[in-house]
Amino acid sequence: MSAPNITRWMGIGLLGLPLYGALSFYSSLDPQPDPNTHYGAWARHVTTDHYVLEHLFASSLGLILAIFGTFALGAYLATSRAGRMGLAAMTITVFGSALFLLVGGVPTFAAPEQGQMHLQGIDGYREMPTILAETAMMATMGVGVLLMLVGNVLLGVAVWRSGTLPRWAGALWVAGSAFPLLGQIYIMLPIGADSTLPTVPVGMALLVVGGAWMVYSVLRRPSAQAVAVRAEPRVQ
Numbered sequence: 693m694s695a696p697n698i699t700r701w702m703g704i705g706l707l708g709l710p711l712y713g714a715l716s717f718y719s720s721l722d723p724q725p726d727p728n729t730h731y732g733a734w735a736r737h738v739t740t741d742h743y744v745l746e747h748l749f750a751s752s753l754g755l756i757l758a759i760f761g762t763f764a765l766g767a768y769l770a771t772s773r774a775g776r777m778g779l780a781a782m783t784i785t786v787f788g789s790a791l792f793l794l795v796g797g798v799p800t801f802a803a804p805e806q807g808q809m810h811l812q813g814i815d816g817y818r819e820m821p822t823i824l825a826e827t828a829m830m831a832t833m834g835v836g837v838l839l840m841l842v843g844n845v846l847l848g849v850a851v852w853r854s855g856t857l858p859r860w861a862g863a864l865w866v867a868g869s870a871f872p873l874l875g876q877i878y879i880m881l882p883i884g885a886d887s888t889l890p891t892v893p894v895g896m897a898l899l900v901v902g903g904a905w906m907v908y909s910v911l912r913r914p915s916a917q918a919v920a921v922r923a924e925p926r927v928q
Contacts (some may be wrong), residue, residue, distance in 0.1 A: 702767055702768045702910055703911035704764075705917065706761050706765060706903070707757075707767065708764065709757075710907060711757045711761075711903075713868065713898075715718075715753060715900030716751065716755075717756045717896035719746050720896060722746070724743070728836055732810070735810040739811065743802075743811065744800060747799070751796065752800065763786065765782065766778050768856075770796075772855055773853060774850040774854045774855075777850040785840060791833070792840060802894035827911070838877075840869070841869065841870065841873040844870075845869065848865040849862065849863060850862070863902075864901055865903070868898030872892045875891045875895075
């Protein structure tokens with residue numbers, strides 16, 4: 693049985709990165725109204741089937757694919773000049789993504805119920821006091837976003853320093869990650885509007901380009917097994 697082409701498998705895993713960007717870009721094209729200023733419009737938006745399916749199969753699925761892609765990128769960077777940084781960045785990014793995914797599932801299923809209550813004239817939900825669960829959710833999201841920001845910046849730097857991946861693909865990854873994550877931090881601030889910012893689709897477009905560039909670079913690179921076979925001396 694022939695040995696698996698590890699490089700090709702890593703390249704396939706890296707497909708999760710541009711797919712994450714593409715799915716998140718699609719989900720950002722139809723931003724929800726700010727519930728702080730347009731609660732009725734927000735309620736009508738979140739009670740549609742499109743909202744649930746978009747969050748489930750675009751936002752959440754995209755982040756799951758990003759986790760797989762990050763594992764593949766960390767594994768590929770492990771043998772490069774930035775191996776330690778790549779593995780550390782992979783760990784930080786995946787941990788932050790898992791925390792964000794934990795919180796991201798809440799509005800997918802809870803927001804439609806909240807919106808339906810408002811449309812049926814049940815307004816007491818908005819006057820309910822803040823409890824520990826809500827505070828813990830916001831804290832978890834805040835930690836997850838910060839870890840994702842730090843981890844993705846380090847991933848981009850590791851790509852730049854790796855010597856095996858295109859430098860500017862790493863730069864695009866840093867910029868593409870910073871735009872939406874800094875926007876998410878702004879949303880969480882008291883002055884922030886709870887709606888998708890215009891920087892999100894811009895950032896996701898950069899992630900698609902940077903991620904696809906890395907995939908192309910890895911898939912066109914010969915595998916270690918192929919290099920070893922070509923390097924073996926031929927018996928005359």
